[in-house]
Amino acid sequence: MELIAEKVTREFVRPSGKTNRFFAVKETDFALQSGRLTVLMGRSGSGKTTLLNMLSGLLMPSSGRITADGKDLYAMPDKELSRFRCEHFGVIPQGQTAIHSLTVTENILLPFALYGDAPDEARARQLMERLDIADLANARPAELSGGELRRVAIARALVRKPSLIFADEPTGDLDDENTAEVFRFLKECASEGATVLVVTHENDAKGYADIMLKMSAGVLTQE
Numbered sequence: 184m185e186l187i188a189e190k191v192t193r194e195f196v197r198p199s200g201k202t203n204r205f206f207a208v209k210e211t212d213f214a215l216q217s218g219r220l221t222v223l224m225g226r227s228g229s230g231k232t233t234l235l236n237m238l239s240g241l242l243m244p245s246s247g248r249i250t251a252d253g254k255d256l257y258a259m260p261d262k263e264l265s266r267f268r269c270e271h272f273g274v275i276p277q278g279q280t281a282i283h284s285l286t287v288t289e290n291i292l293l294p295f296a297l298y299g300d301a302p303d304e305a306r307a308r309q310l311m312e313r314l315d316i317a318d319l320a321n322a323r324p325a326e327l328s329g330g331e332l333r334r335v336a337i338a339r340a341l342v343r344k345p346s347l348i349f350a351d352e353p354t355g356d357l358d359d360e361n362t363a364e365v366f367r368f369l370k371e372c373a374s375e376g377a378t379v380l381v382v383t384h385e386n387d388a389k390g391y392a393d394i395m396l397k398m399s400a401g402v403l404t405q406e
């Protein structure tokens with residue numbers, strides 16, 4: 184699935200401070216292509232998460248248009264966008280988003296449960312094995328380490344085999360071995376045809392990237 188951003192910006196207002204209106208993302212045009220792993224790097228606060236949230240249908244741009252295979256994301260009614268995102272997008276967000284009353288397996292299968300779709304339990308098991316969390320299948324999030332929770336979030340994002348994968352610091356809590364495994368896995372997803380965008384501070388990510396983007400004070404450039 185091809186994602187195109189045309190003249191996209193995002194402005195925020197801060198309640199106090201000297202400049203209380205500012206552009207976290209300045210006018211940006213670019214495309215993400217199928218089969219490519221794109222890595223986005225840049226300093227903290229430069230606008231990477233804001234851009235990723237707009238591209239993944241979570242944050243409406245202040246201006247501009249974002250289309251996925253020609254479909255204008257923000258022209259869709261809310262319900263239609265949510266369903267579209269669930270079917271086609273896999274998002275690995277920053278921070279912890281596991282639901283504490285559900286087991287690890289139930290958390291991973293949540294994208295099926297949301298719309299009453301038949302759960303692909305074999306896929307969930309395969310992901311848990313690949314990410315080395317199979318022993319935790321029946322555990323609850325409160326019993327997991329930060330790195331284990333991160334791998335649950337990765338499995339949940341990938342369980343429906345999304346054609347577009349957005350990962351925001353997917354290896355933030357992981358050791359070197361797991362970090363390499365996650366990048367190898369995301370690269371494989373791209374090789375199999377997915378469109379993958381990874382925001383990261385991990386220098387080794389460059390070794391896996393087909394395209395390198397850099398964000399600097401809201402301005403996106405291709406390296």
Ligand SMILES: Nc1ncnc2c1ncn2[C@@H]1O[C@H](COP(=O)(O)OP(=O)(O)OP(=O)(O)O)[C@@H](O)[C@H]1O
Nearest residue numbers: 195196197207225226227228229230231232233234
């Ligand atoms: N909801 C919001 N309201 C006001 N300002 C915001 C909001 N969200 C983000 N910002 C500001 O926009 C700028 C870009 O933030 P963003 O989270 O996109 O940066 P980032 O590059 O992802 O940073 P990091 O690498 O630290 O995650 C920052 O100055 C941040 O303070």
